[in-house]
Every structure is written in structure tokens, then in C-alpha cells.
Amino acid sequence: MGKSRREFTPEFKDEAVKLVINTGRPVATVARELGINEASLGRWVLLFKARSDDNTAVVTESERSELARLRKENADLKLDRAFLKKASIFFAQEASDSNGKRSS
Template identity: 55%
Template sequence: MASKKRKSYTPAYRREAARLVIDTGRPVAHVAREIGVGEQLLGRWVGIERARDDGPPPALDADERAELERLRVENTELRMDREFLKKAAAFFVTENQNR
């Protein structure tokens, strides 16, 4: 019985395979099937490549900062509206049950 030799992949191949997942946004399973690599193995390569990409976040310019602040305010208002609507819905449910 002959032992099966384990496949070896170059670092460049690993990076390119990981970039296929990261850049296209396609699932690891689909890309793994296409290139003939195990899902877990490709998942590890993607994790390593993403960790390599995690540098300091890019600085925001004035327009982006203003947009971020506007979105934060809007988010806060929407949360308050949601809480109010939850309380109103609960009130009307108890009103209808009491009839």
C-alpha cells in the first residue's frame, strides 16, 4: 500500500486563492470547489490574508466624517422610534385583550 503524498502549494498560490474569495466576495466553499482545494484549507488561507490586510483603518476626510456623524444621529433617532413603536404595539395588544 503506497502512501499518498501531500500536496504542497506555493505562498503565491495561497495568496491568489485567498484573494479570489476576498476580492470577489464569493463563498469559500464555491472557490474551493473550483480550484480543487479543501474548504478548511482555503478558509485558513483567507484568514491569514485578511489578518495581513488588517492594517490601520484609512483616515476619513471631512465629507466622510460629516456623513458618519449624520448617520450616527439618524441611527439614534431610528432606535428611539423603534422603542416607541414597540411600546405602542404592546399597549394596543393589552388594550385589545381587555375588550
């Protein structure tokens, strides 16, 4: 008796392919870790690469670290902006309060 054929969801396939492409690890290693056939994962990777545009490049480690740095910087800038917005409202209220007191 032969084994029944396993079915994988498109989401599972995409995640497995991303493990190979984004980490740069060999197909055989990722396939072993996920408990799937190496040939199947290799085929998924080839299909993914064929679907993707030629302009789309694999993200390198330095690009990945720069992206993380930029995301952190963006979050910091958003916090700074929120603080400055609250401070400007506070000072605008202070100015309007002091203007009202002078004319009394």
C-alpha cells in the same frame, strides 16, 4: 496508504485568497473550483485577513467599477495631453517659421 500532502506556492495561496475576497464568493465555491480543501482555503483567508491592516477595507463592487472608470478616464487624459503637447510644438514651430519669414 494515505495521500501525500500537496504543497502550494505562496503566489497560488494569495491568488486563491484574492478570489474569495475580491469577488465575494464563498470559500467553499472557490475551493471546489480550484480543487483544494475548503478548510485550507478558509485558513489562508483568515491568515490573510489577520496580516492585513484594520484600515484596509475590501473593495466593493461600486468601488471596483469606479476604479475601472477612473483608469479609462486617466488613459483618455494621457492621450489628450500627448496630442496637445504635439499640437503646441507644431504651432510653436509654425510661429517661429512665420516670424523668420517676416524679417527677411
